[in-house]
Amino acid sequence: GAVVSQHPSRVICKSGTSVKIECRSLDFQATTMFWYRQFPKQSLMLMATSNEGSKATYEQGVEKDKFLINHASLTLSTLTVTSAHPEDSSFYICSYNLLQGLGTSGPRSYEQYFGPGTRLTVT
Amino acid sequence: AQSVTQLGSHVSVSEGALVLLRCNYSSSVPPYLFWYVQYPNQGLQLLLKYTSAATLVKGINGFEAEFKKSETSFHLTKPSAHMSDAAEYFCAVSFSNDYKLSFGAGTTVTVRA
Numbered sequence: 001g002a003v004v005s006q007h008p009s010r011v012i013c014k015s016g017t018s019v020k021i022e023c024r025s026l027d028f029q030a031t032t033m034f035w036y037r038q039f040p041k042q043s044l045m046l047m048a049t050s051n052e053g054s055k056a057t058y059e060q061g062v063e064k065d066k067f068l069i070n071h072a073s074l075t076l077s078t079l080t081v082t083s084a085h086p087e088d089s090s091f092y093i094c095s096y097n098l099l100q101g102l103g104t105s106g107p108r109s110y111e112q113y114f115g116p117g118t119r120l121t122v123t
Numbered sequence: 124a125q126s127v128t129q130l131g132s133h134v135s136v137s138e139g140a141l142v143l144l145r146c147n148y149s150s151s152v153p154p155y156l157f158w159y160v161q162y163p164n165q166g167l168q169l170l171l172k173y174t175s176a177a178t179l180v181k182g183i184n185g186f187e188a189e190f191k192k193s194e195t196s197f198h199l200t201k202p203s204a205h206m207s208d209a210a211e212y213f214c215a216v217s218f219s220n221d222y223k224l225s226f227g228a229g230t231t232v233t234v235r236a
Contacts, residue, residue: 004166032222043213043226044167093166097222109174110222111157114166 001027004096006115013084013122021079021118023094029074030096034112035067038091050077084122093117125150127216129227137235142186142201144230146214149195155217156197157224158188160210167213173197184208209234 003026013019023033031052036044048069050056056069066088068080081088095112130145148154155174159167171182178190188199197214214227 006166034223043228046223049221049223091164095167109172110155110217111169111172112222112224114159114168116166117164119164 002098002113003027004094004113004115006092006094006118008118009116010119011121013120015085015122016083018080018082019084019120021081021092021094021120023077023079023096023115025075025096025113028096028098028113030098031074032097033071033077034095034097035069035077035079036093036095038093038117040091044093081120084120086122089120089122091117091119125154125216125218125225127214127225127227129212129214129230131230132228133231133233135233135235136204138206139203142199142204142208142232144199144212144214144232146188146197146199146227147195148197148214148216150216150218152218153192156188156190157215157217158182158186158197158199159213159215160184161213161229162210170199170212204232204234206234206236208232 005024007022033050035047038044046059047062048056048058050069050071052071052074058064071077095114097112100109126149128147157172158170161167170186171180173180173190181187186201190197212230215224
């Protein structure tokens, strides 16, 4: 259970074009999801937090007009890299936050389930 | 400031030997703690998590971790390494109620035959 898919797994595009990456939760629904980027041999860097039906919240230094996030349903979110440049080449990973053990005072636990990632190369 | 630190960017062990990966955090509030594993060109898979229940947490693939509040640590161990354990391991911490994770820099594990 708790499977997350991403499409495409790899994409090569020319500088100046836009690329859309899809992230789907296949067997569960979640309100909150996250987009990360990861450079080679580095850790994950959170780009933005997205709640279904709301505008995404971007981390400091991440351009919201360049990285457009659409989170229209509980199982699908998209990240569009607009006017891509070589420095946008990276590994993009999405995750969905799954709440567990809901009680009267809120969730007892939660964890993020990650997609397999999308390797973007901008030439 | 709240932070998470993984000591050692690279760990090399012999097959069958103990695997020990270190993670320390800095926080003024009790955190949730996670260990994830990442294989090349793949996403992250949860190994185990600590959410204020038992301090010794058992995860998948024979891994376990112990939360030590006095040492602000959450070290990951596996008694006997297998070749398939070669991967990148990330410690992650959640400090707040917004479910955000802060990741450590990662530790690359290589296993020698």
